[in-house]
Amino acid sequence: IPNSVTSIGEYAFHGCNSLTYITVNRSNEHYTSMDGILYNKNKTRLVCYPAGINQSSFAIPSDVTSIGDGAFSGCSSLTRITIPNCATSIGDGAFSGCSSLTSINIPDSVTSIGNGAFFDCSSLTRITIPDSVTSIGDGAFSGCSSLTSITIPNSVTSIGDDAFSHCRSLDTVYYPGMQEQAESLNIGSGNECLQNATWVYGSSGSES
Numbered sequence: 001i002p003n004s005v006t007s008i009g010e011y012a013f014h015g016c017n018s019l020t021y022i023t024v025n026r027s028n029e030h031y032t033s034m035d036g037i038l039y040n041k042n043k044t045r046l047v048c049y050p051a052g053i054n055q056s057s058f059a060i061p062s063d064v065t066s067i068g069d070g071a072f073s074g075c076s077s078l079t080r081i082t083i084p085n086c087a088t089s090i091g092d093g094a095f096s097g098c099s100s101l102t103s104i105n106i107p108d109s110v111t112s113i114g115n116g117a118f119f120d121c122s123s124l125t126r127i128t129i130p131d132s133v134t135s136i137g138d139g140a141f142s143g144c145s146s147l148t149s150i151t152i153p154n155s156v157t158s159i160g161d162d163a164f165s166h167c168r169s170l171d172t173v174y175y176p177g178m179q180e181q182a183e184s185l186n187i188g189s190g191n192e193c194l195q196n197a198t199w200v201y202g203s204s205g206s207e208s
Contacts, residue, residue: 002028003028008047014074017076021036023036031047044063044065047071049071051072054077055077055078057081058080065088066087074096075098076097079123080101088110093116097120108132116138118144119140119141120142120144128206131154138161146169150170151173151204154181158187162188163190163191173198175199
């Protein structure tokens with residue numbers, strides 16, 4: 001990427017499944033790369049992790065506060081990704097198509113999970129959403145066909161359309177709040193898999 005580039009759109013490298021390395025001219029004032037991974041200049045936003053990198057785990061640097069839209073899209077080799085405690089947002093489609101991802105820990109600093117953030121993460125079996133999160137985007141976990149249980153904190157007030165569509169293995173939803181609180185949740189359409197699961201109230205699932 002030359003020093004003349006000032007803007008790179010979201011999903012700019014989507015579908016580039018053989019891409020293994022991104023290099024940025026050192027004179028570029030807007031972007032930089034480290035170990036072939038693309039960041040904004042001050043490395044607070046991870047823009048693109050090349051989908052062709054053949055490694056099973058990756059720890060996002062501790063300075064990153066934002067995971068860009070489609071940042072890890074199609075990274076099918078990754079089984080584990082560590083999100084730093086300072087991250088506040090997970091962008092739209094950030095981990096979409098990470099079909100080998102089996103688990104992920106969302107830190108308490110995250111307040112929003114974008115649309116399609118974990119779309120088609122077909123190997124995810126369980127996920128716990130921290131009580132810092134207030135909204136779950138449209139299609140956030142759609143296609144997570146191996147997901148059997150999820151913990152939704154009572155801080156969440158809205159769940160987007162199709163957030164849990166095609167999650168046919170989902171059988172248990174842990175909800176720390178009471179049933180009355182759960183019934184006041186704004187749950188979008190296409191979430192029958194979530195609504196038909198067994199809800200365990202007053203439990204985070206950590207004790208099971």
